[in-house]
């Protein structure tokens with residue numbers, strides 16, 4: 400290994416980071432519900448599903464790795480009120496989008512690990528969607544508003560989140576047919 404970080408190690412870091420995000424967003428969703436924000440509760444539920452799919456995709460790429468992993472993860476261990484939770488989520492998503500996944504993609508590319516690179520690329524594109532949703536969420540909460548009630552659709556292959564799937568034939572991230580999307584109620 401020569402002390403070099405390998406794509407498989409990054410896949411494991413990504414797997415753990417996404418798994419923690421999925422659980423954290425589920426908790427943020429419950430917190431928003433408790434505070435009477437039904438819209439933010441639904442938004443965090445959609446984000447949790449999306450991160451779950453990233454977790455699953457990364458785990459499938461880990462394949463036959465066994466044993467206990469001792470690796471750092473990129474995650475915030477945090478629970479506040481819904482406004483603070485939105486800000487925490489946005490910080491992590493921006494880090495993943497601007498720093499973590501671009502670096503991971505580069506390592507996978509240099510090592511010629513096409514499957515790891517694809518998993519990172521899909522996730523990067525969806526993290527951009529998460530960043531945009533959370534920037535809007537921050538605007539709403541700063542104006543004292545709940546997230547406007549709208550449904551969310553999730554791609555079961557790449558975790559992409561769409562507000563609306565009418566008139567769309569294929570997932571813009573992974574290219575699968577739009578019937579791979581399921582609705583979050």
Ligand SMILES: [Fe+2]
Pocket residue numbers: 420450492495525526529
């Ligand atoms: Fe995300």
Ligand SMILES: [Fe+2]
Pocket residue numbers: 554555556557558559570571572573574575
């Ligand atoms: Fe997709």
